[in-house]
Amino acid sequence: MGAMNVSLGMPKAPDPVLAPRRRTRQIKVGSVGVGSESPISVQSMTTTNTTDVNATLQQIAELTAAGCDIVRVACPSADDAEALPAIARHSQIPVIADIHFQPKYVYAAIEAGCAAVRVNPGNIRKFDDQVKEIAQAAKDHGTSIRIGVNAGSLDKRLLEKYGKATPEALVESAVWEASLFEEHDFHDFKISVKHNDPVTMVRAYELLAEAGDWPLHLGVTEAGPAFQGTIKSATAFGALLSKGIGDTIRVSLSAPPVEEVKVGQQILQGLGLRPRKLEIVSCPSCGRAQVDVYKLADEVTAGLEGLTVPLRVAVMGCVVNGPGEAREADLGVASGNGKGQIFVKGEVIKTVPESQIVETLIEEASRIAEEMGEPVDGETAGAQVSVG
Ligand code: SF4
Numbered sequence: 001m002g003a004m005n006v007s008l009g010m011p012k013a014p015d016p017v018l019a020p021r022r023r024t025r026q027i028k029v030g031s032v033g034v035g036s037e038s039p040i041s042v043q044s045m046t047t048t049n050t051t052d053v054n055a056t057l058q059q060i061a062e063l064t065a066a067g068c069d070i071v072r073v074a075c076p077s078a079d080d081a082e083a084l085p086a087i088a089r090h091s092q093i094p095v096i097a098d099i100h101f102q103p104k105y106v107y108a109a110i111e112a113g114c115a116a117v118r119v120n121p122g123n124i125r126k127f128d129d130q131v132k133e134i135a136q137a138a139k140d141h142g143t144s145i146r147i148g149v150n151a152g153s154l155d156k157r158l159l160e161k162y163g164k165a166t167p168e169a170l171v172e173s174a175v176w177e178a179s180l181f182e183e184h185d186f187h188d189f190k191i192s193v194k195h196n197d198p199v200t201m202v203r204a205y206e207l208l209a210e211a212g213d214w215p216l217h218l219g220v221t222e223a224g225p226a227f228q229g230t231i232k233s234a235t236a237f238g239a240l241l242s243k244g245i246g247d248t249i250r251v252s253l254s255a256p257p258v259e260e261v262k263v264g265q266q267i268l269q270g271l272g273l274r275p276r277k278l279e280i281v282s283c284p285s286c287g288r289a290q291v292d293v294y295k296l297a298d299e300v301t302a303g304l305e306g307l308t309v310p311l312r313v314a315v316m317g318c319v320v321n322g323p324g325e326a327r328e329a330d331l332g333v334a335s336g337n338g339k340g341q342i343f344v345k346g347e348v349i350k351t352v353p354e355s356q357i358v359e360t361l362i363e364e365a366s367r368i369a370e371e372m373g374e375p376v377d378g379e380t381a382g383a384q385v386s387v388g
Contacts, residue, residue: 017272018242024215027144027188029070030094030115034144034190034247035215040273041069042264043217043250044257045098050080050087057090059257064092066261070248072096072118075105084112096146100153103130110134110143118146121177122153128180135186145181145189149174150221151196165195167204175211190214190247194221198236205240215247222252229253230263237267278307281329282315289317291335291354303362309372311365314343323348331364333357344368 026035034041044063048055050073060071075081075097088095096116097109100123109117117138121127138145151165155173162169170193181189191214195201201220208216220236223229233251240246249267251260268274282297283289297315304313314332316325319341326332326343333340340357342350344364352360 019244021247022209022244023213024247025187025213027190027215028115028142029096029144029248032069032094032115036247038247040241040246040268041248042067042261042268043070043072043096043248044068044260044264045072045074045250047257050074051077051083053083053086056083056087060087060091060093060095062258063261066258067265068093068257068261070094070096070115072098072250074098075109076100078105078108081105081108081112084109084114088113088115098148103127103134106130106134107137110137110141113141114143116144116146118148120148120150120153121173122149122155127177131177131180132184135181135184138188139186143188145186146217147174147177147181147189147191148217149177149191149193151194151200152221165200167193167195167200167207170195170200170204171207171211174208178212178214190217192217192219194219196220196222196232198232198239201236202239205245206243209245216245217248217250218246219250219252224254226253226255226259229255233263234267234270238271241267241271241273276310276312278304279310279312280304280315281312281325281332283317283321283325285317288320289335290319290337291317291340291357293317293335296333296335296357299358300361303358304365307365307369309369311368311372313361313365315361331361331368333361 021036024035026033026037032041046056046059048059050056056073063071071093073087073095084097094115096118097114098118099105099109100120106117106119149170154165154169158169158173174191174193178191193204193208195204198220205216218237218240220232223232237249249264251263253260269276280297280301283293285293300313300315312329314326314329316334319334319336323334323341326334327346332343338354339351340354341348342352342360
């Protein structure tokens, strides 16, 4: 692809942002600040039975390692509520209890020491009558709340008024519930208005952003399997985050929750809203390619997974345009004639046979990462990899 002009290399100045963050009030979800004064946080939700404390904590540990900032756990029964204190105590990241239907579990979660409670006003019985008591309990324990309005469980009154879960209906529900909490002098809450259609969801959040200074939790609900859900979430979040709207995000995928966290991180990194970590810049391949670019890019990506330093690695399929592009990255390869020219910071450091490209890149990446401060304990990215 002769005209490929990717801008490579780590920027010297901070990345530009598309728009300043929308100003919000600031709240805390345990140790994590949520609002325009804090970085945008990535959330996910456990898929284990909450009653299985060990399995839930194990999954939370995996989510934490993947970069999850805040985790939500479902609390559908008394047994789940009983598991919450141990989960809240031992989790490395703040735990939000997700409550539907039964208001008594809201109190149980607050008592259990959860950092926050997500309430769904549309399906908690007589929710509006409980707001005063919930606000008081949350205030007493320093617990924050998420008012989580969802298209699938919208208040019946609003469904009748609007005919379906329109952006206006979602926002009216959220604003009404927010006003109830505020009447009781409770302000430590964020809001979500999720819908499975990105266009409806984006419009709802835009309207909500104009209606108050609440921190907003973004989500496209039931976004689907990994491929579709990733695209739906990325497009919807991109539309909102590029206008400064959104303070926490959750990518909902019909896939293991660690995947949600990886996608969430990538979305924020792609928009320059979180420092970039590993970035693979690989060419799409074309008729000039003299190597299997897809395989090479996959192997390099797998080999470098886990690196936490900002490293830009270029994988280019030919020597015609490859060298110029690879030269601009921290590390790169331009392939051709059964060989790979390896570049580090713009200099060709060696030429290796094609069969050694991946292992050489991994070695060099690990060395650069170490120089950049990557913790090395025998478990460097290179050491974890078996190269095929
Ligand atoms: S093989 Fe890759 S680097 Fe070479 S011209 Fe084609 S797309 Fe560009």
